[in-house]
Amino acid sequence: MSVVVHAPNPLPDGGATPSLPVANQPSDIVAIATSTDPWNPAVRVAARLAARWQSLLTGCFVDESLRLLRGPESEPSVLGLLLDTPVQDFEEGQDFRAFARSMGVPHASWVVAHTGxxxxxxxxxxxxxxxxxERDVVDGESLAELLGEVLLACRLPSLILPPGWNHDTPFQRVLVAWDGSTEATRAIHAALPFLQGARRVVLLDGGRPHSPEGECYLPHFEPFVYMARHGIEADPMCVGIPARTAGAALLKKADQVGADLIVMGAFAHGRLHEQAIGSATRYVLGHARVPVFLQH
Known part of the structure; x- marks a missing residue:
């Protein structure tokens, strides 16, 4: 890859209540930049989050003509090399760092990549x-395939913004989709900084899948208990949703509770090369009107 880097409560025994654990706030956030004047929503949202959590921020630009390159095609191409303009890259890097400083980000770096x-x-x-x-960083179904490859390869938590997202307020009403899967558990764990900063968290409990014989002896994750231990009081909402309509039902519940963020696992189905993420995830990615936090 070719880049240019420019007052405690007393306990019954008289002891003090132990302080709640602090969630591991993201130490390094990367934003995919698609425009610089003005900066696109992904950059603005990432900068606000980096300032809130005092995280390091990386702005990454990939030319639109190269974004869908995959596999052997992702080697730096002649087109990519022709797009290499060090002077412009340097100027954009300077502008990005100045923008990040103005937002209160402690440190920012700029990367221009000439590959997929x-x-x-x-x-x-x-x-x-x-x-x-942003959801429209690539066209249509290509985003689901791209994210599937990324989420399955490195399990990088991803915040996907709907087209034209322009809300500046922090995420205050979060809907967490839970079905007992490992992916959903990872999503809750990774999203703790968002959940701890929200005014209301709703846990949409779709029920747990039937455990195979022998798994009853494994430790079970209890989402309400886990979140409570991190100071998060979640409102329960139990539903029975058929798999074929899970995506649409999830978005309907998000509208009902006024959620401005959806947290969910990116569920894998079938062979990796046939379908990287499941139909519910695809539907939510394609139709959500609020940001979606995904974790595989």
């Missing part, structure tokens, strides 16, 4: 803890 977006995010995922990008 999937490969770029896989690489950046090795040392970043959150990616922020």
């Amino acid at each position: 977006l999937a490969r770029v995010l896989r690489e950046l995922g090795a040392w970043h803890s959150l990616a922020v990008l």
